[in-house]
Amino acid sequence: MNAESSLDLVRLSLRDPDCVREFSASSWERLIRQARSAGLLARLAALLDERALLASVPAGPAAHFLAGRTLASAQQEEVRREVTHIADALRSLSLPLILLKGTAYLLAGLPASLGRTFSDVDVLVPKNRLAEAEAALMLAGWATTHHSDYDQRYYRRWMHELPPLQHIRRQTLLDVHHAILPDTARLKPPSYKLIEAAEPLDGHPGLSVLSPADMVLHSMAHLFHNEEMSNGLRDLSDLDLLLRHFGARPGFWEQLVERSKELDLERPLYYGLRQTQAILDTPVPTTALATSNGAAPRWPLRGVMDLLWAHALRSPHRTARRPMTGMALFALYVRAHWLRMPPVQLACHLAVKATRRKA
Amino acid sequence: MTPRALRQQLHGTGLRLRTGPIVTSIRSRLDAVVDGISLHYAGHAVEDATAFADFSVSVERPAGLRRWISPQVVFSIDGDASFAPLPGDQGFPMLEWGLNWCVSSHCHQFLVVHAAVLERGGKALLLPAPSGSGKSTLCAALAFNGWRVLSDELALLDPRQGHAVALPRPISLKNESIDLIRAFAPQATFGPVVHETLKGNVAHLRPPPDAVARADEPAFPAWLVAPRFSASAEARLDPMPKARAFMGLVSSAFNYNVHGRAGFRALARLVDDADCYEFSYHRLDDAVRIFDRFG
Amino acid sequence: MAASLTGRWSIPESEVIDWREWGDEFVVHVAGRGETHLLSPAAGSVLLALLGDRSGLTLEDLYAKACGIGEPELGSAPSMTEEERNAMRAIVADFERLGMASPRSA
Numbered sequence: 001m002n003a004e005s006s007l008d009l010v011r012l013s014l015r016d017p018d019c020v021r022e023f024s025a026s027s028w029e030r031l032i033r034q035a036r037s038a039g040l041l042a043r044l045a046a047l048l049d050e051r052a053l054l055a056s057v058p059a060g061p062a063a064h065f066l067a068g069r070t071l072a073s074a075q076q077e078e079v080r081r082e083v084t085h086i087a088d089a090l091r092s093l094s095l096p097l098i099l100l101k102g103t104a105y106l107l108a109g110l111p112a113s114l115g116r117t118f119s120d121v122d123v124l125v126p127k128n129r130l131a132e133a134e135a136a137l138m139l140a141g142w143a144t145t146h147h148s149d150y151d152q153r154y155y156r157r158w159m160h161e162l163p164p165l166q167h168i169r170r171q172t173l174l175d176v177h178h179a180i181l182p183d184t185a186r187l188k189p190p191s192y193k194l195i196e197a198a199e200p201l202d203g204h205p206g207l208s209v210l211s212p213a214d215m216v217l218h219s220m221a222h223l224f225h226n227e228e229m230s231n232g233l234r235d236l237s238d239l240d241l242l243l244r245h246f247g248a249r250p251g252f253w254e255q256l257v258e259r260s261k262e263l264d265l266e267r268p269l270y271y272g273l274r275q276t277q278a279i280l281d282t283p284v285p286t287t288a289l290a291t292s293n294g295a296a297p298r299w300p301l302r303g304v305m306d307l308l309w310a311h312a313l314r315s316p317h318r319t320a321r322r323p324m325t326g327m328a329l330f331a332l333y334v335r336a337h338w339l340r341m342p343p344v345q346l347a348c349h350l351a352v353k354a355t356r357r358k359a
Numbered sequence: 360m361t362p363r364a365l366r367q368q369l370h371g372t373g374l375r376l377r378t379g380p381i382v383t384s385i386r387s388r389l390d391a392v393v394d395g396i397s398l399h400y401a402g403h404a405v406e407d408a409t410a411f412a413d414f415s416v417s418v419e420r421p422a423g424l425r426r427w428i429s430p431q432v433v434f435s436i437d438g439d440a441s442f443a444p445l446p447g448d449q450g451f452p453m454l455e456w457g458l459n460w461c462v463s464s465h466c467h468q469f470l471v472v473h474a475a476v477l478e479r480g481g482k483a484l485l486l487p488a489p490s491g492s493g494k495s496t497l498c499a500a501l502a503f504n505g506w507r508v509l510s511d512e513l514a515l516l517d518p519r520q521g522h523a524v525a526l527p528r529p530i531s532l533k534n535e536s537i538d539l540i541r542a543f544a545p546q547a548t549f550g551p552v553v554h555e556t557l558k559g560n561v562a563h564l565r566p567p568p569d570a571v572a573r574a575d576e577p578a579f580p581a582w583l584v585a586p587r588f589s590a591s592a593e594a595r596l597d598p599m600p601k602a603r604a605f606m607g608l609v610s611s612a613f614n615y616n617v618h619g620r621a622g623f624r625a626l627a628r629l630v631d632d633a634d635c636y637e638f639s640y641h642r643l644d645d646a647v648r649i650f651d652r653f654g
Numbered sequence: 655m656a657a658s659l660t661g662r663w664s665i666p667e668s669e670v671i672d673w674r675e676w677g678d679e680f681v682v683h684v685a686g687r688g689e690t691h692l693l694s695p696a697a698g699s700v701l702l703a704l705l706g707d708r709s710g711l712t713l714e715d716l717y718a719k720a721c722g723i724g725e726p727e728l729g730s731a732p733s734m735t736e737e738e739r740n741a742m743r744a745i746v747a748d749f750e751r752l753g754m755a756s757p758r759s760a
Binding site: 077078081084 | 685686687688
Binding site: 605623624627631 | 670672674675676677679680681683685688690692
């Protein structure tokens, strides 16, 4: 498969950055559009830069890479500031405050923060301290969003996070989680285990990040349970960078597999390893793959799921979609809800959402 | 390009229109858009299908029954149509608005300031101002009286070097300004007046030939003037304290926050190097006469 | 906010502040907040005083230095009137609120 015929150029360039050497103007055009749409413009620029390929990008697309990197840098600076404000607001409570996802990658200086874009900050606190944390944050200027009673109840009862908070002055968004999956999800990774294993962040007293295996498993759980796949390829790229970084540490893969059992996350591990290897050529040891295959769903579901993921994990841009992708995304959307809530809730929740959209 | 070829590209794979540093692939089946492009962009370069396009946009009627009852126009960028539609005959203003949106939202290789920019003798005049200040009216008057217009709306500033880059596009005028400029600059070519629900009457005028021909000539800002159209007859040009001029630029820059410290330094250098004024005027010929003193 | 126990203020070492002065007005960019402000002549002089000496300055120190900066022809610093002291307090309080200065702990 050469560059010209492939539909998803972002995926191709992430996997094999050298392929951009052969790009025509028309391919560059599609790549820039797809990458921007997938939130991967700055990451791609950074990966090309690492391989000394950025300087030879033609002027047209190069301007977009510059624009994307400038934007990502500004967003990263904003996340750092927000973390300081959040730590200040919660300091007197002395509770475990764990940074999650991109926020963690950035503050911990991980390769997964390369060219990372941000729309919000994610943190985790113990469930029994959630009310205190919320009160302290509101005192410091954060206000709830999602004002309908239904949404408030939905979040507080079923979800693993507060309704997103927005700072009234800075307009920045904050997601406060108490678990990495909702209480009502079928998989139940115990939060106390994550908190116990969390590692303090150098240079940031009071802040922690998940242990490497937990960080990877969280990324997998989040990716494969999330109802909106628009960040799918970006999250997969994050996962690829996490695995390449931590995978070099002795004993990591064994710890990862072991930990997935402790946290009830074997199925997401199976998907995560399989999909990163297939799509981004992540070097996953065969032993890890073989062990995780034990958690695979049985045929024919396995084949169906592979197909669904392959479609959903493309960049969401129009030119990257094959005809089936709309359906694949919808099927995953329904699946995400199914995993999240017991079936009795499902119909009423979807019905409310549908009504709201038409209004 | 023949009208037929133009229509073919707009209806088909897209017309790759160059406006200064930006190439936009435009698709539209609306006559108002085809006619508007034909009139206002007659002097602009069109790139061929193999050239890189920065953005891909379309202005179309949305599908569905609505198109017969109460037609609308919808702007899409890269297939994303998540902008509020406008009523049926506002296709060309919608395109212009959409092109501005692309640049101000995505072109962070520049510091993008809400300002008109003109050039004379190699030096640039920056007119930062919110809508309703008379900036576009003044810009149009100057564009036909000795000044080359780089932009009437979006100043593209290089964040490192500080020069303004030209983005030659039609000048948009509203309500009374339309007749004012028709009278003041009879050589200007206007498109049709379109009634916009929010702004009143809107018309565009074609950029003068030199604006397009010399689009690849940048210029360093030598004068910064904050204009204000005022009821009083006396035209006044008063020196403006530079710190205030700076803060005005900060609040007029769409993507100031994206540039962080570099944005602060870039605008500070601009203010360092430019003479800063506040300008209130009522009559256009007073304005042209006063600006004649510059340079 | 609590008054400084030592009566001294300084700009934290980690704080990155860019500033420019034109005439006697100042503009300042506080990188740690991502904010840009316009400062009066008095506030600008206090900022320069703080930037020039990170050891921790009292209101008297700030006043003396600000006067020195603003009016170099003065010999020794005049003492503050009550009104001037209140103005200095207000400037320092604003700086604290904007993340430009913080009370020095002993």
